Amino acid sequence: MENEFYPLFYQFNFYLFGLIALVSAIVFVTRKSPVAAALWLVMVMFALAALYVMLGAEFVGMMQILVYAGAIMVVFLFVVMLLNLGHPSELNDIRGKWGRVAAGLVGLALVAELLALGRSSVNTNLVLPAAPAGDIAQGTAGIIGPIAGPLFKEYLLAFELTSVLLLVAIIGAVVLAKKRSAVAVDTETPHAR
């Protein structure tokens, strides 16, 4: 369906990357090996980054690849290899049949509700303007400008707080993951499994 706002090429690519994201997500969820799962998740993120760019959020798309796929998922893979969890375990860690059935039903319910919500509060007949709104429409601030503006003006406090949050997270991670010295005895009382 040729849309005057969205050329066919655009739509085709959109659906293509959407499909890649969806399929990758499904495959990700069903992998036994954590390494394989992580890599499939990276695939999802790449697809999503492409979608972001196509939706006009180029900076976010770049951030997605740099931070999410490039840093967070790398940390995941670090931990997997640190703990030597790369091999698929002998026992399948996916829940049994009834668990999967129940989860499937819940998932169906969830997606139904979300779609219902989506329909009710957002008028989907509204046509998206070809050009992004606001500063982006004017094209005066470039790509980063429209994001940097609110970030340092209206949401400055939140921005500063996230930096504090990152500091706390770093400290916390270091403390938690530190190897205990030989003196500190494990005083945890054993619980029956």
Add this chain to the structure above:
Amino acid sequence: MLESTHPLADTAARFVWWLPTLPLIGFLINGALSVYASAKLGPADPSSDHGHEAHGHSANAHHQPHAADAGHDGHDTPIRHRFAAIASVVGPGVMVVAFGLALATFFAMRGVEMHSPYVNTLFSWLPVGALQVDAALQLDGLSMVMVLVITGIGMLIHLFSVGYMQDDPGYPRYFAYLNLFVFFMLLLVLGANYVVTFVGWEGVGLCSYLLIGFWFSEQANADAGKKAFIVNRIGDFGFMVAMFMLFAHLGTLDYTTIAAKADQLPAGGIVVTAICLFLFLGCAGKSAQIPLFVWLPDAMAGPTPVSALIHAATMVTAGVFLVARSSMLFSIAPVASLTVALVGAVTALFAATIGLKQWDIKKVLAYSTVSQLGYMFIGVGVGAYTAGVFHLVTHAFFKALLFLGSGSVIYAMHRAYHATHHHGDDAQDMRNMGGLKKYMPATWALMWIATLAIAGVPPFSGFFSKDEILGAAFARAHGSTLADATLLGLPGSTVLYIVWVLGLASALLTAIYMTRMMLYTFHGPNRTGAANTPHLAEAPWIMTGPLVVLGVLSLVGGWLNLPAVITDLMPIGPSGTLEHWLEPVVGEATARVAGTGTHLSASTEEVLIGFAVAIAIAGIVIAKMRLKPEVLVSKSASLPSNGIQRVLEHKWFVDEAYDATLVKPTYAISKSVLWTGIDVGLIDTLLVNGSAALTRFLGWMGGQLQSGRVGTYAWMLVLGALLLLRAFARAS
């Protein structure tokens, strides 16, 4: 009439509430003595080994061996109860005072025209909504007659018991129960409404249970007591339903008010017939008619004076009294009255046939009582309420005499057996008696008076009362509201003729079995055993004295209500005294039943009287000729009977039939359905254990909230989010 303006209000009658109170005081004192003695002095009242009839005289006249009597031989000198002296004074004493008060009230009533009953309201008892029931006592002709019988004969029996029960370890308890019984019986007859009567009704049932099972440590005696109570209870259900219906339709339960309002119910209609039939169900239970008579023979397990008082003179007559009291209802329900008469007649004949073949002297008298009660119900059933009450009074005289006389006989037999340490024989079985005339002449003579009275030989009392009943039945068959009604498809007159014929047949059988009893007991050779006979003797004067009084009453009791037919021929006394006395109470009802044209001619009446006398004498002659006491052997040596004799001896196997059709199915249903199904299955498993399981389940569910398992937490999180989303989706 208001009690304040009643002519009796200023006389001794205002103390009428003392009449039941005196025996109640006696009960309290004697009961306190008994309880104190057993609490303080130890169990001196096992109440089985020392009574005269305690040696296992079960309902089936089996003599159980003295399994528990290891030390029996050691009690040659029986031990009297510690408080026996006090109980001997209190027990009969209150009865003497009560009788005196009853006499005073009677004389007060004689001097007054009693148009309406004198009602003494003690207090308002049940003012509940539309129902007003007072604790009120009513004095009129009928209740006065009953009070005199109860207190008079009760007094005599109390005196007799002083001698009879003198060695019993439960002596004060006995008098306590006996006094309590008199209290309830007086409430029954003095009640001014059905509810007070019902209190007395139930109370005498209770005392009957307590007294029948007096020697309760023998299983058979306890069972007999239970049987009496349970069978009575079935009748009580009928009484209660009748009361409910009375309240539903007439809104009141007072006798006087019901008498006034009785014409509001359609005569002969379904309502009044149902009320009367339910009342009669109660009477059938209390007065041992078919089908609820089975408790009376078993009740002979109690002490003989108890049988004399309760099961001859007073309690069993409560049913007859109730019908007479409810005459205003029965007279407008001809179908119910016909039923009463027919059931009474059938019972009379049925019980008489059984009495022909009983060997236990008390059982003979028990079935005789059932039979004579049937007569009384014939009387009140055909609307001759005075005749029924008349027979009640005369029967009280001679039946009490017969029972007390048999008590003297049994007492003597027991004394003889104890003196010779001869145990294992039944002291009550006639096959072990015989020829006692030689040893107990006074008892012999008095019991013959009673036998002639019950057989209906003139001029003894029973002749007059029986003849009046049969005459009334015959007269009503000729023309009355009853004759015009139909019962089970038969015209009323046919039913009444059947009743009359059955009555005559029972009269014949009565004469036969009573003469048989006298022959086997007092005449012929002695079968007690040569070792025992020297110890047979007359009972002490405290026991024989009341017998003499009752003998005199049995002789002259007929003068209470001489029929006009006879007084016209021979002016031997006033005619119809009792009838005039009861006129204000039952006269209207009697006239209503009689209707029109029921006066038999004098010649017909004379023929009927002659016929009755002939039957009575024929019965005695037949018995004397056919029954040979010489061929009897003692009980231990006698062979079991067979054929019709066996059927009669085993009382037509009625108890066995009831057991098979009613008792066993009830047990089976109770066990399999009610116990296993409902009690264990439904209540225990489902409700009790189920609620516990439910609580445990709820607790388990709560416990899952804190399981520490992340997977569970994740589930709960997602489900909660789903619910929230759903709420949002709905809201928008």
Add this chain to the structure above:
Amino acid sequence: MLAESLTLSAALFTIGVIGVLTRRNAIIVFMCVELMLNAVNLSFVALSRLYGATGQVFVIFVMTVAAAEAAVGLAIIISIFRHKKSVNLQDINILRG
């Protein structure tokens, strides 16, 4: 494209939820949570086309917080692994009440 974006976002979110409910390996569950965050990011971005750049600012914040959370969470998993020698969620129930 908005409707398709939102639908895809819902689908990815649901797949993440199914993954959280189905898997027992702690790290994989963690990664499913990241998938859910990504789905939400997609929603934000798609709607920012309609409502302005605020959506994209939010995405920046989400990513930042996700990074912090990933760091701390993985540190916790390492710490647990040291004690339990397992990252199976069924074995991690020390907080049982």
